[in-house]
Amino acid sequence: MALIDWGWDWDPWRELDQLSRDLVGRPGRYRRGGTYPPVNAYESSEAYGLEIEVPGVDPEKLELSVDGDTVSVSGETVAAEVEGGFHRRERRVGSFSRSLRLPERLDAEKVDAQYRDGVLIVKLPKAPEARARKIAVEAG
């Protein structure tokens, strides 16, 4: 005799996931919650394209490096100096760092990176050999 009918399709994990999405306040927009910065990757026969969402970052503090088949991005968002405290604080602040491994090796010499409207757009031509080097990020 069941005191409570949970229903057959009740999935506590799904409910928890939905609840956390509601609390975070940006439902549906991000997959893989928690990984920052979020990245969309594209591939053509000759190159990879990345969109890395990092609003509010000083381009001087954005670093992008390529090593073999791996792209790394790091940077920092600086919090506003507030005396009276925040009424609401939802935006992410602090340093971040992320590495992405792509299916093929990259031509580090020909990487093009532009920071435009808070999104870092990177074009990475594929190449047989790879060398690690830093790429200057241009403000768009």
Next chain:
Amino acid sequence: MAERDSKLEKAGAAGGVEHTRSERHYTPAVDIYETESELVMLVDLPGVAKEDVDLDLEKGVLSIFGRSGKQEPDAGFQPLRREFERGHYHRHFHLSDEIDAEGIAASMSRGVLRLTLPKVSAAQSRKVEIKAG
């Protein structure tokens, strides 16, 4: 979308505004803080250019719209991995009477909208009465 919005705004500052737009809108992350003379709002609108931000103030409700730019990658590129959706942004806030609506200023930098909402001078000196609960 409208259901999501209302759910969000229950936890937020505003509510009760109907949505009739059919496009996909996301709720941007916001910081709000107060100084002696003004309220400052920082709104994350990544992918939105300055000219694609619309601000609307009607009956004390400030609506923020941001139209996201390019939705598709260049020709020949196929999606490999998708961690965020492109879409437009919308969020609204009820402003208190203490805000000088005429003096609201907005600027856009690096995908972040900054709004400064000055307090009316009377509100700056007025003491806030605390009611016993």
